[in-house]
Amino acid sequence: MRDTASSPVPFIDLHAQRARISDQIDAAIARVLDHGAFIMGPEVAEVEEALIERAGATYCVSCASGTDALTLPLMASEIGPGDAVLVPSFTFTASAEVVALRGATPVFVDVDRHTFNMDATSLDAGIAAARRSDLTPRAVMTVDLFGQPANYDAIQAVADTHDLWILDDGAQSFGATYQGKPIGSLGRVTGTSFYPSKPLSCYGDGGAVFTDDEDLYNRMKRIRVHGNGGGSSEAQCLGLTARFDSIQAAVLLEKLKIFDDECARRNQVAQRYKDGLRDIVQTPTIIDDVTSVWAQYTLVSDRRNAIAKSLAEDSIPTALFYPLPIHRQAPYRGFPVAGNGLPVTDKLADQVISLPMHPYLDVDVQDRIIEAVRTALKG
Ligand SMILES: *Cc1c(COP(=O)(O)O)cnc(C)c1O
Numbered sequence: 001m002r003d004t005a006s007s008p009v010p011f012i013d014l015h016a017q018r019a020r021i022s023d024q025i026d027a028a029i030a031r032v033l034d035h036g037a038f039i040m041g042p043e044v045a046e047v048e049e050a051l052i053e054r055a056g057a058t059y060c061v062s063c064a065s066g067t068d069a070l071t072l073p074l075m076a077s078e079i080g081p082g083d084a085v086l087v088p089s090f091t092f093t094a095s096a097e098v099v100a101l102r103g104a105t106p107v108f109v110d111v112d113r114h115t116f117n118m119d120a121t122s123l124d125a126g127i128a129a130a131r132r133s134d135l136t137p138r139a140v141m142t143v144d145l146f147g148q149p150a151n152y153d154a155i156q157a158v159a160d161t162h163d164l165w166i167l168d169d170g171a172q173s174f175g176a177t178y179q180g181k182p183i184g185s186l187g188r189v190t191g192t193s194f195y196p197s198k199p200l201s202c203y204g205d206g207g208a209v210f211t212d213d214e215d216l217y218n219r220m221k222r223i224r225v226h227g228n229g230g231g232s233s234e235a236q237c238l239g240l241t242a243r244f245d246s247i248q249a250a251v252l253l254e255k256l257k258i259f260d261d262e263c264a265r266r267n268q269v270a271q272r273y274k275d276g277l278r279d280i281v282q283t284p285t286i287i288d289d290v291t292s293v294w295a296q297y298t299l300v301s302d303r304r305n306a307i308a309k310s311l312a313e314d315s316i317p318t319a320l321f322y323p324l325p326i327h328r329q330a331p332y333r334g335f336p337v338a339g340n341g342l343p344v345t346d347k348l349a350d351q352v353i354s355l356p357m358h359p360y361l362d363v364d365v366q367d368r369i370i371e372a373v374r375t376a377l378k379g
Pocket residue numbers: 065066067068091092094095143169171172193194195205206207
């Protein structure tokens with residue numbers, strides 16, 4: 001019998017995090033209100049230094065969103081009409097949107113069924129598809145989906161063969177590592193997001209770009225503020241309003257102090273889900289010598305509706321990331337896809353279901369979740 005009095009469970013519990021550090025956050029925000037430098041104030045420079053350290057990169061450009069963090073490197077690299085960027089279709093639409101908004105062409109690539117990340121063989125086919133469409137392949141956008149770094153060795157090898165560089169969409173993976181190297185140091189350039197549902201988040205929109213390339217860094221800084229970098233009245237190129245708010249930077253600085261502990265807790269939750277569920281359903285595979293920050297915990301099942309229903313009956317929310325691949329969404333249907341379609345992406349879209357995942361998920365609630373999934377799949 002289910003305990004019908006069980007309390008509703010949040011999918012991501014930002015209140016528990018706030019309760020833990022509310023005094024520090026309130027004081028940090030109050031400091032910004034007092035000094036009044038609301039945009040690109042002292043906290044912004046401070047958080048960029050802190051982020052550089054964690055990302056293992058030489059330079060950081062903080063910005064207004066994860067979407068801007070992908071747009072800045074594309075603009076700075078003059079990606080535009082006639083260019084192709086290889087993008088997985090099984091991701092959030094922003095990954096492809098930023099490419100199309102530059103007038104360039106996203107060419108969609110399939111993913112691996114067990115890691116949800118870009119399949120290097122399909123990448124090769126995608127590059128061929130781009131050339132058949134008379135496009136010039138320029139870059140590969142890896143996406144570290146659900147918090148796990150993509151397979152960089154395999155993807156870099158294909159990219160090198162074709163003289164392409166890697167833009168890492170690390171919106172979900174900041175804090176993760178690949179062979180000991182942190183996200184932020186893997187591609188030529190990495191963009192991440194601090195949207196509230198991401199593993200490291202602020203209380204609003206925010207993002208950051210990381211690179212070791214000084215020229216790219218200087219261009220991105222100019223583009224971030226209307227092509228003049230904020231320090232001049234003369235524009236040197238077209239730019240954006242992609243500046244970062246001091247209040248968000250202040251929040252991020254406080255959250256960074258507990259981020260390692262939160263990542264460790266997320267990993268404990270993931271391990272417990274795996275132990276409780278792997279015998280009855282496909283749980284995520286983490287490749288060797290890689291750590292994940294578990295932005296999502298995603299199962300693959302032909303019976304996801306039964307799982308969702310069983311959890312809903314116990315007031316537990318679930319979510320579908322992503323129910324419709326990007327190449328099947330109206331604005332993107334005309335763009336090329338690798339090979340003869342993206343069979344793994346199409347199948348996953350029908351089978352994935354994500355469970356509540358955050359650092360403050362206590363074991364009793366997690367047991368309820370595991371039990372509800374098991375009940376669904378036994379029935
Ligand atoms: C969230 C997300 C983005 C966009 O970040 P915003 O901060 O919402 O602009 C881009 N790519 C992926 C994979 C994301 O999950």
